[in-house]
Amino acid sequence: MxxxxxxxxxxxxxxxxxxxxxxxxxxxxxxxxxxxxxxxxxxxxxxxxxxxxxxxxxxxxxxxxxxxxxxxxxxxxxxxxxxxxxxxxxxxxxxxxxxxxxSTEHEWFQKAIAGDPKYMDYYIFRDGTKDCPPTNWQSKFGGNAWAFLPELQKWYLHLFDVTQADLNWKNxxxxxxxxxxxxxxxxxxxxxxxxxxxxxxxxxxxxxxxxxxxxxxxxxxxxxxxxxxxxxxxxxxxxxxxxxxxxxxxxxxxxxxxxxxxxxxxxxxxxxxxxxxxxxxxxxxxxxxxxxxxxxxxxxxxxxxxxxxxxxxxxxxxxxxxxxxxxxxxxxxxxxxxxxxxxxxxxxxxxxxxxxxxxxxxxxxxxxxxxxxxxxxxxxxxxxxxxxxxxxxxxxxxxxxxxxxxxxxxxxxxxxxxxxxxxxxxxxxxxxxxxxxxxxxxxxxxxxxxxxxxxxxLIRLRKEHPAISHGTIEFQNTGTEQVMAYLRKSADEKIAIFANLSAESIEADLPEGAWETILLSNYEEKPLRRAGRVTLRPYEFVAYTD
CATH class of the missing domain: 3.20.20.80 (Glycosidases)
Incomplete structure (x- = not known):
């Protein structure tokens, strides 16, 4: 592939x-x-x-x-x-x-409800009476997932809207x-x-x-x-x-x-x-x-x-x-x-x-x-x-x-x-x-x-850096739930990504390494760093290379 x-x-x-x-x-x-x-x-x-x-x-x-x-x-x-x-x-x-x-307006379904046995087998029909659907399954759009057709005295399955009849892939x-x-x-x-x-x-x-x-x-x-x-x-x-x-x-x-x-x-x-x-x-x-x-x-x-x-x-x-x-x-x-x-x-x-x-x-x-x-x-x-x-x-x-x-x-x-x-x-x-x-x-x-x-x-960097497109990923513990961080690694490159998910300045732990070069950031000024920690401003994103 x-x-x-x-x-x-x-x-x-x-x-x-x-x-x-x-x-x-x-x-x-x-x-x-x-x-x-x-x-x-x-x-x-x-x-x-x-x-x-x-x-x-x-x-x-x-x-x-x-x-x-x-x-x-x-x-x-x-x-x-x-x-x-x-x-x-x-x-x-x-x-x-x-x-x-x-759609129930598709030619296949129209032939099915006209009683054509070939096309009835294209969908999922079950016999039954009007007040008793085959199961209690719920449609993802609300209500029961079965609709009754009086002319056939049958129910058909619709996991979504009543006008969206499920196909029978067994056929x-x-x-x-x-x-x-x-x-x-x-x-x-x-x-x-x-x-x-x-x-x-x-x-x-x-x-x-x-x-x-x-x-x-x-x-x-x-x-x-x-x-x-x-x-x-x-x-x-x-x-x-x-x-x-x-x-x-x-x-x-x-x-x-x-x-x-x-x-x-x-x-x-x-x-x-x-x-x-x-x-x-x-x-x-x-x-x-x-x-x-x-x-x-x-x-x-x-x-x-x-x-x-x-x-x-x-x-x-x-x-x-x-x-x-x-x-x-x-x-x-x-x-x-x-x-x-x-x-x-x-x-x-x-x-x-x-x-x-x-x-x-x-x-x-x-x-x-x-x-x-x-x-x-x-x-x-x-x-x-x-x-x-x-x-x-x-x-x-x-x-x-x-x-x-x-x-x-x-x-x-x-x-x-x-x-x-x-x-x-x-x-x-x-x-x-x-x-x-x-x-x-x-x-x-x-x-x-x-x-x-x-x-x-971001699109350009993905094409330029194998660590992003093909590298491994390893999430980091940052010492706070407000900051998400992970490492991307290829044979000859490591990138550390930090993202502050909050509207407050947050201090987070850095992984081991120098992390001196900023590959990408959403603030002009570099974030404050000291003693293996970085302070990220509200919603700050920074990607370091080691």
């Missing part, structure tokens, strides 16, 4: 990236127009979230036709032009394959259909694939109630998932392409298997345990300040154990399903730039392939919407009703959404300080948050002290 360790991927949510036809929705031409910007940033690949034909119940993750482009995003000719122009700039395109489920015809989709896009010049919730595809032989949880223990990292992935990769010839699997509620052991080159499955894995450190009682919809000690311990465990097992991670803070990084782990006001740079440095210096989500490189922030009418995300709208039904006031429910909604990462890219942040001449599909003029591409791209410039430097 190929080596992607010195590469950096940029995620694009096309609906919110750049609108070229003034309809308020970003499009494929918008990505093509901004390729020079992405080249300036220095990224190697762009992962584009789904732009296929879809009723858009879940913003494109409910696909009705895997081989056709939704007209709101453009045409196949637009995609082919994007692919060609990206290739000219040395940028590869990764597509998002949603293979756990399809070899389904697996062949999905392989054909991969081959189709490979022929269009695609360089890699991201597989949505791919570790949920192997369902159990026996469907039973979960009296301990929401059902996920029965279908997460299921018993045939590795065999299915090996078959998919082998039969589509994508072993040497960049591939990443989104792994929901997974384990280190499984991620090692998914991403160890010897297994011939995927290049790398997304895993999310570090993004649950501000979930009170493990519940996404209950707020608390994030637990710094837990964050360090989780990153340490995953980094070091993936290293021991020969696995490889996609390292990231945010995506289209997560709140904005600075709003969540940094400081939106006084230390906006410092915390944005610190969080970037901390993740980009780790072992793994870094992913940048659009707008992260300019420090974009959460929505701060003050009305439910401003939200568009189906999960957010569902949970607003659930939260209010559980006794929260409307304002309390909005406060929760303000911190947790997936719309936090879906507002339009802020290109400049003009109308609609330069995203569109038309009113955008979702509002542009009001924010400081500094939070734009125009304000930052030529400023050597900007968050954008810091990201450029």
């Amino acid at each position: 190929s080596d992607f360790k010195d590469k950096v991927v940029y995620q694009i949510y096309p609906r919110s990236f750049y609108d070229t036809n003034a309809d308020g929705v970003g499009d494929l031409r918008g990505i093509t127009e901004k390729l020079d910007y992405l080249k300036l940033l220095g990224v190697d690949y762009i992962w584009i979230t789904p732009f296929f034909v879809s009723p858009q119940r879940d913003n494109g993750y409910d696909i009705a036709d895997y081989r056709a482009i939704d007209p709101r995003f453009g045409t196949m000719q637009d995609f082919e032009e994007l692919s060609a122009q990206a290739k000219l700039r040395g940028i590869g395109i990764m597509l998002d394959m949603v293979f756990n489920h399809t 070899p015809l389904v697996r062949e259909e999905l392989k054909e989709i991969i081959r189709f896009w490979k022929a269009k010049g695609v360089s890699g694939f991201r597989f949505d919730v791919i570790n949920l595809i192997s369902k159990p032989d026996l469907f039973e109630d979960d009296n301990e949880g929401d059902g996920r223990r029965f279908y997460t990292d299921g018993k045939h998932v590795h065999e299915y992935l090996k078959e998919l990769v082998r039969d589509t010839g994508i072993a040497d392409m960049i591939t990443v699997g989104e792994m929901s509620s997974t384990t280190v052991e499984n991620c090692i298997r998914y991403s160890n080159p010897a297994e011939k499955e995927l290049s790398m894995c997304f895993h999310f345990h570090h993004l649950k450190v501000d979930y009170r009682d493990g519940d996404k919809w209950k707020l608390m300040p994030y637990d710094k000690k837990a964050l360090t311990n989780l990153l340490r465990t995953w980094q070091e154990r993936m290293q021991e097992g020969g696995g490889w991670s996609a390292v990231f803070w945010t995506n289209h399903d997560q709140p904005r990084t600075i709003s969540r782990f940094g400081d939106e006001k006084e230390y906006w730039a410092q915390s944005g740079k610190m969080l970037a440095g901390l993740i980009h210096m780790m072992r793994g392939t870094p992913y940048i989500y659009q707008g992260e490189e300019i420090g974009m922030l959460n929505t701060h919407f003050d009305s439910i009418t401003q939200y568009r995300d189906v999960e957010s709208l569902n949970y607003y009703k659930i939260l209010c039904g559980n006794g929260l006031t409307e304002q309390e429910a909005l406060t929760v959404l303000g911190a947790r909604s997936r719309d936090n990462g879906r507002t339009p890219m802020q290109w400049n300080g003009e109308k609609n942040a330069g995203f569109s001449e038309h009113e955008p599909w979702i509002a542009v948050p009001s924010s400081d003029y500094k939070v734009t591409v125009e304000a930052q791209k030529d400023d050597p002290d900007s968050i954008f410039s810091f990201y450029q430097t």
